[in-house]
Amino acid sequence: MNKRRIFLINSLVGVGGALAAMAVNAAPEKAKANNTVKTLDEKSQKAVALGYVTESKTKDQVCSNCALYVAGENKTGKCGIFAGELVAAGGWCKAYAKKA
Numbered sequence: 001m002n003k004r005r006i007f008l009i010n011s012l013v014g015v016g017g018a019l020a021a022m023a024v025n026a027a028p029e030k031a032k033a034n035n036t037v038k039t040l041d042e043k044s045q046k047a048v049a050l051g052y053v054t055e056s057k058t059k060d061q062v063c064s065n066c067a068l069y070v071a072g073e074n075k076t077g078k079c080g081i082f083a084g085e086l087v088a089a090g091g092w093c094k095a096y097a098k099k100a
């Protein structure tokens with residue numbers, strides 16, 4: 001193998017390694033972005049449309065015992081109705097469906 005060929009192979013391996021390192025480093029950034037999901041504002045148009053409130057008026061109907069609620073951190077969770085935002089565990093909306 002001549003010097004030129006060795007140089008080319010080393011260059012390609014170097015580029016591949018750099019790309020792999022970038023991909024590995026990008027993964028934690030994506031995870032960080034998921035941890036910064038904002039909490040649903042009950043005054044937003046979609047929240048108002050479904051009567052969402054952060055504090056339910058009834059103790060037996062709250063987001064935390066709704067079939068659409070997936071518990072998260074800090075008394076918030078994900079809801080299929082309000083994808084991309086977090087709802088309060090003690091919240092409620094007109095789409096409430098008791099967890100089986």
Ligand code: SF4
Pocket residue numbers: 052062063064066067068069078079080081082087091092093094095096097
């Ligand atoms: S559907 Fe309504 S009550 Fe159920 S988790 Fe979502 S926001 Fe809460």
